[in-house]
Structures are given as C-alpha cells and as structure tokens.
Amino acid sequence: MIENEIISLITKANKIAILPHVSADGDALGSSLALALALNTLNKKPIIYFEEDIPSIYGFLPGREFVRIYDEKPDKYELVIALDTGDLQRLGKRVEIFNDADMTVNIDHHPTNTYFAQLNLVNTNSAAVGEMIYRLLKKMEINLDRDMATCLYVAIATDTGGFRYGNTTTVTHQITADLINNGVDVSYISQTVFETVSLPKVKLMGKAIENLELFENGKLAVIKITDDLLRSVGAKEEDCEGIVNIGRNIEGVEVAVAIRERPGGELKINFRSKNYVDVSAIANRHSGGGHKRAAGCTIKGDINDVKEMLIKEISEVL
Amino acid sequence: MIENEIISLITKANKIAILPHVSADGDALGSSLALALALNTLNKKPIIYFEEDIPSIYGFLPGREFVRIYDEKPDKYELVIALDTGDLQRLGKRVEIFNDADMTVNIDHHPTNTYFAQLNLVNTNSAAVGEMIYRLLKKMEINLDRDMATCLYVAIATDTGGFRYGNTTTVTHQITADLINNGVDVSYISQTVFETVSLPKVKLMGKAIENLELFENGKLAVIKITDDLLRSVGAKEEDCEGIVNIGRNIEGVEVAVAIRERPGGELKINFRSKNYVDVSAIANRHSGGGHKRAAGCTIKGDINDVKEMLIKEISEVL
The missing domain is CATH 3.90.1640.10 (inorganic pyrophosphatase (n-terminal core))
Structure with missing residues (x-):
C-alpha cells in the first residue's frame, strides 16, 4: 500500500x-x-x-x-x-x-x-x-x-x-x-x-444583472462585461469568476454565456449549461475547452459582433 | 419510548x-x-x-x-x-x-x-x-x-x-x-x-444592489425597495425574501437593513447582523421581534424618514 x-x-x-x-x-x-x-x-x-x-x-x-x-x-x-x-x-x-x-x-x-x-x-x-x-x-x-x-x-x-x-x-x-x-x-x-462577498464584486453582480439579456425564449442568457464596466465598480478580473452562473441559475435557462472584455481587444468567454447542451463543443470551435456543462475560450474581435456570433451558434443546439 | x-x-x-x-x-x-x-x-x-x-x-x-x-x-x-x-x-x-x-x-x-x-x-x-x-x-x-x-x-x-x-x-x-x-x-x-432563481427575483436582486447604500464606514448596509421598484421588475412580495442578506454578506458589514414599501403606507423592515449587534433589540423598539442576528418589524411612515431614523438608531450600537 x-x-x-x-x-x-x-x-x-x-x-x-x-x-x-x-x-x-x-x-x-x-x-x-x-x-x-x-x-x-x-x-x-x-x-x-x-x-x-x-x-x-x-x-x-x-x-x-x-x-x-x-x-x-x-x-x-x-x-x-x-x-x-x-x-x-x-x-x-x-x-x-x-x-x-x-x-x-x-x-x-x-x-x-x-x-x-x-x-x-x-x-x-x-x-x-x-x-x-x-x-x-x-x-x-x-x-x-x-x-x-x-x-x-x-x-x-x-x-x-x-x-x-x-x-x-x-x-x-x-x-x-x-x-x-x-x-x-x-x-x-x-x-x-x-x-462573504467584497463590495466591488456585489456591485459587479448588480451591473451584470442589469446587462443580462435573454434569447431563444429564455433558454439562453448572455452577460456582457466591458472593461469600462469592470473599472466603474472597482472590480478586478478575479471578481468575474462565477458571474456566468447568475445567468445559468435563472429558471428556464439552458445555456449561459459571459463575455468579458480584456484590455488589448481580447474577449474571455465563459459557457455554462444546465441539462443537455454540450458547451465544450462550442468552446472547442474557438480553440477553447472544458466540460459539457462548463467551458471557456478566448476570442479576438468586437464584443457585439462576437456576442451575435455566439448567440447564432448556440441557438442551433438549443 | x-x-x-x-x-x-x-x-x-x-x-x-x-x-x-x-x-x-x-x-x-x-x-x-x-x-x-x-x-x-x-x-x-x-x-x-x-x-x-x-x-x-x-x-x-x-x-x-x-x-x-x-x-x-x-x-x-x-x-x-x-x-x-x-x-x-x-x-x-x-x-x-x-x-x-x-x-x-x-x-x-x-x-x-x-x-x-x-x-x-x-x-x-x-x-x-x-x-x-x-x-x-x-x-x-x-x-x-x-x-x-x-x-x-x-x-x-x-x-x-x-x-x-x-x-x-x-x-x-x-x-x-x-x-x-x-x-x-x-x-x-x-x-x-x-x-434556481426566477427572472423577476434576479432582476430584483440587481435593483437592490443598485440601491444599496453603505453607512458608518461600511458597517451598515441599507437596501430600499419601493413598491414601484418591485412592480418594475415583475417581482412579487415573496421575492423579497433573502434580499437583506445581499447587504449582510458584504465584507465589513455588521448590520444590514432592507426596507420594503407595501401598498397602504406600511414599511416592512428586515434586519440582519453578523457578529455582535443584537438586531432584535432594534426590532423590539418598533414592536417587532426575532433573534439577535435576524429580526424584523413593521413601521408606518415615509420610507426616507424611516430610513434616516433606523440609520441613527443602528449607528448608536455599531
């Protein structure tokens, strides 16, 4: 032994x-x-x-x-x-x-x-x-x-x-x-x-909820966090952890996406799913990875263009 | 037996x-x-x-x-x-x-x-x-x-x-x-x-965070929920349950108060404390009750006047 x-x-x-x-x-x-x-x-x-x-x-x-x-x-x-x-x-x-x-x-x-x-x-x-x-x-x-x-x-x-x-x-x-x-x-x-949550994290959660949008009859939740927004509440990059779960936890939502703008034009994307969508497949398309219910990737591009692209890709598997 | x-x-x-x-x-x-x-x-x-x-x-x-x-x-x-x-x-x-x-x-x-x-x-x-x-x-x-x-x-x-x-x-x-x-x-x-959280509840949480104010060097958190606010997000009275904890869970906060306006001029107040303040004593002053760390009462009056009164009462025990 x-x-x-x-x-x-x-x-x-x-x-x-x-x-x-x-x-x-x-x-x-x-x-x-x-x-x-x-x-x-x-x-x-x-x-x-x-x-x-x-x-x-x-x-x-x-x-x-x-x-x-x-x-x-x-x-x-x-x-x-x-x-x-x-x-x-x-x-x-x-x-x-x-x-x-x-x-x-x-x-x-x-x-x-x-x-x-x-x-x-x-x-x-x-x-x-x-x-x-x-x-x-x-x-x-x-x-x-x-x-x-x-x-x-x-x-x-x-x-x-x-x-x-x-x-x-x-x-x-x-x-x-x-x-x-x-x-x-x-x-x-x-x-x-x-x-226990820090004040900037709570404020970030508030802003994330304010910006949260639902698509596909409420089955897809998207949260967009711009760099300006992050700085406006005094939050740090680490405070973004778990923000995507706000979307996932909403009744009726199957897939949640959080798109976070980073200085330098890079977008960090987090995916979560609840019951049946394999979000690692979507992350893989963009050279990311993860599990069926939790995955992520990094994409270069305009935050709104990328958002529209991801909504389109996810709507096909919902 | x-x-x-x-x-x-x-x-x-x-x-x-x-x-x-x-x-x-x-x-x-x-x-x-x-x-x-x-x-x-x-x-x-x-x-x-x-x-x-x-x-x-x-x-x-x-x-x-x-x-x-x-x-x-x-x-x-x-x-x-x-x-x-x-x-x-x-x-x-x-x-x-x-x-x-x-x-x-x-x-x-x-x-x-x-x-x-x-x-x-x-x-x-x-x-x-x-x-x-x-x-x-x-x-x-x-x-x-x-x-x-x-x-x-x-x-x-x-x-x-x-x-x-x-x-x-x-x-x-x-x-x-x-x-x-x-x-x-x-x-x-x-x-x-x-x-799992309903969409109106999530939206209510967002608004509560937006309206959250800190006093007494961040030791007191106050959340005000007007009847208009509740209706604006499609939330029901039961969705207010637990909203006061948003304030209590913030790092450094000792006492959190949620003041909720009800139709008819009544205000429902929830109190929470973390370590040392006995909030039931404050609730008791207004014919309410509860425990040291969680209490509540109902007060008639203008929501802003009552807020100021409670801030004053709580600041004395912080």
Whole structure:
C-alpha cells in the first residue's frame, strides 16, 4: 500500500516541506495546514510553502505558523509532499524545492495527475484531497483536534461546493460527520467562506444583472462585461469568476454565456449549461475547452459582433 | 419510548393522514413525502394534505400520488400525523382533519412546540424533521429506497441551509451519508433547490444592489425597495425574501437593513447582523421581534424618514 510507504517516509524524515498548488484554493490550503498541524504533533518540522499570500477569506484557518510565502530556494528538504497538484507546472517556482528533495510524494485527486513524484497517492474518487489527508491521519493514528478538523472541513466543504457538487459522496459526509464531532464551527466557517462577498464584486453582480439579456425564449442568457464596466465598480478580473452562473441559475435557462472584455481587444468567454447542451463543443470551435456543462475560450474581435456570433451558434443546439 | 408507541399506532391504523405545516417548506414537504412512501410499502393508505400548491422548485420530488390540496373536510381518519408543526395554528384549515381523528401524533423539532397531539415526539436537537423521520423508518425496519432517500435529503439539506447553519450536526452528516448511499442525485437536487432563481427575483436582486447604500464606514448596509421598484421588475412580495442578506454578506458589514414599501403606507423592515449587534433589540423598539442576528418589524411612515431614523438608531450600537 502506497499509504503505508508514505507513512514510513514521514516517520523517518524530520525536515518536511508541503507544497500545495499555485493559487491555492480551500482544498489545497486546508489539506496543507491540516497535514502540517498533524506532523507537528509528531515533533516533525513541517513548513508549507505557498506561491502567494493566503486569500483573506481563509485568514481564520489555524496552522499559519507553519506557512512561508516562497521567496528564494531554501535548504534541501528530506521529504517534500505535493498536495492537490496535478503536475509539476502547478508548483510554480517552488518546483525548485521539489526537485532538490531527497524523497518526493504526490497526494492528489485530479484525473489528469501525471504521477510526477517518487510515491504517488492519487485517488480520483475523492471529492477533495482533504478526504485523503483525513484517511492518512487516521491510519497514522493521529488524534484529530479541532484545528486539524477545521482545516479538513474547509478543504472538503470548498471542493464540493458546500456538499452540492456531484463529487459529494457517502464517504464525504461520513468524514464530515467526524470532523464536526471534533468541534468544527459550521456556521462561522460557512458564513466566512461561502457567503462573504467584497463590495466591488456585489456591485459587479448588480451591473451584470442589469446587462443580462435573454434569447431563444429564455433558454439562453448572455452577460456582457466591458472593461469600462469592470473599472466603474472597482472590480478586478478575479471578481468575474462565477458571474456566468447568475445567468445559468435563472429558471428556464439552458445555456449561459459571459463575455468579458480584456484590455488589448481580447474577449474571455465563459459557457455554462444546465441539462443537455454540450458547451465544450462550442468552446472547442474557438480553440477553447472544458466540460459539457462548463467551458471557456478566448476570442479576438468586437464584443457585439462576437456576442451575435455566439448567440447564432448556440441557438442551433438549443 | 414514544417512538415505539407511534410505530404501534401506525401498525394498527390503515387510514392515515399526514399534515405538514402551512406554506410547507423543504423539510415539511420532504418529511411528509418520505413518510407516505414508507407507509405505502406497508400497504397503508397514506394521504398528505397540503394547504396550498407545492412550490415549483420541489416539483421533482417523488410521492406526489399521495398528495391532496385541502379543499373540504374529508372522512374521518384513524390516525393523523402532524409534521414539522409547532402548534395547531400552523395546520391552517386542515386542523379540522386533525380534530376529527381517532388518534393524533405530532413529530417536530421546534423549541416552541405546544405538545398538541396525543403522542408528541419533539426533538429540538434535530436539524430537520427529516432526521426524525429517517430514524423512525430505520426503527420500523423499512428499506429506504431512492425515492424516500431523495425526500429526506431535501428535508435535511433545506432546513440546514445546505449544511451551513449551526444546527448541522454529526448526526446530520451521518444520516446524509446513508441517504446518498441510497442513490440521491446530489448535484441535480442542489442545483434545483438551491441555485434556481426566477427572472423577476434576479432582476430584483440587481435593483437592490443598485440601491444599496453603505453607512458608518461600511458597517451598515441599507437596501430600499419601493413598491414601484418591485412592480418594475415583475417581482412579487415573496421575492423579497433573502434580499437583506445581499447587504449582510458584504465584507465589513455588521448590520444590514432592507426596507420594503407595501401598498397602504406600511414599511416592512428586515434586519440582519453578523457578529455582535443584537438586531432584535432594534426590532423590539418598533414592536417587532426575532433573534439577535435576524429580526424584523413593521413601521408606518415615509420610507426616507424611516430610513434616516433606523440609520441613527443602528449607528448608536455599531
């Protein structure tokens, strides 16, 4: 069992680095912090290297004392554990730490994982790496405390969209039951992680709704976000994430499109569908990609011309 | 054990009516349908009486063949089971069925329950009546099928705000794990129940954001909804539910207020707070009520005057 081999490596090593993927999300962050907290109880010296600052909504997570923002290559590590990372590119500059290590481990759940480490624990049935770390800690007979449980809860809750995505399984809920039993503050975490929105993002949502248009008897929703509009509400590019879902969530809508103007004449397009349209096929036509229900592409052209073209293309499959 | 007494009544009775509370929500609906489906496997003849039509977002729920919308008093029932109902008023006109029955049972989780039936199973630690019905069916050794699991899942998921509220416990997740094991389609249900929004509601949200104002260094958010605004987007009174949360969820906001104009010069006020302000104290001043973090009241007056008055009152406690 690879899990046992990993545990044996951890037992032997003292200097251990943990590397989540770049732009760490709740799963990458929560899994890394939980593992560091657990290793610390074994008197190991774990350090988590992040590529960038931790997003403010995760500021409440315990285990920050083990975190370093990557600056320059540190001394050699005996053991490096990559978490939630599909391939080496996703380690960014920190790949230097990985390449320099005596032993490397890769714990991940992405189907695209490239098995880039010496030991690779890849479970694509896990909704979150947080589930895999939970099982590893149980196998190591570590006493889960409230801090570790909180980190793992955030990992699992975020990667399942708050237990809403299709990746949520019986095991997901069984593990979460145990985490709550260890003292997780469900209400506080849910409010902080899922419900807090910045003022510019709220204003952007308002403008997006104002500009939202329906076509094809309400089956197609189109949201146009110009660069001027983005700047008028003080929003940043990252605030556009999820805006396309405003259209998708409207009753009767099958396909939603968000067209975002970027400086330089490039248009970034997001597609979502609800039940039957394969939006990845439309994205593929424009050298984009994705899944049946969520896809994207980049097109050069005038925003209104591109909008009309996409309406035409989508109307043919509605 | 009251549960055993209830099971013994069910075993003896043939003609059984199930009564959820008026304006049935996901828990009342899901619990009722799951119980009817289970009783049907025991060759009972269960009928669920609703006071009004089932909301369209719950249209996918199985067990509709057992549902009647209350019209006129039916023949006497041997056993009537009230579900998720704190007191007799919450049965509306259907109290006639209840009063006429040979035996009555009350299964509920509200702390305010008045123990109005002959047998009362009240568990205020249950996040949803769905949890209580799950345990009852297990005790009755009923084989949970996919339809029953789906109904119970909806009951539990809705009453916990999608596993986000503080009432979500270890038991909640343990039960949900078993329900998913019985074939619940998590992704479809989550999308239908939690993410689908009507076009007028989306438009109303856009207008609410447009009108949202911040005061007291961004700690107080105020949303004003005039009757004209409501009508301009084709929204109904019920679409105003939750609008106040747009303000509460903004980063840095402690208190959010939504002021809604009603025809006749009445203003309906909703208050929410995040961490420390007791908004029920403010609502109480105006003969309203509620909890520390969510309260409401009705005030007569000019919408702008009332807004200024509330800003002043709230600024004193911020």
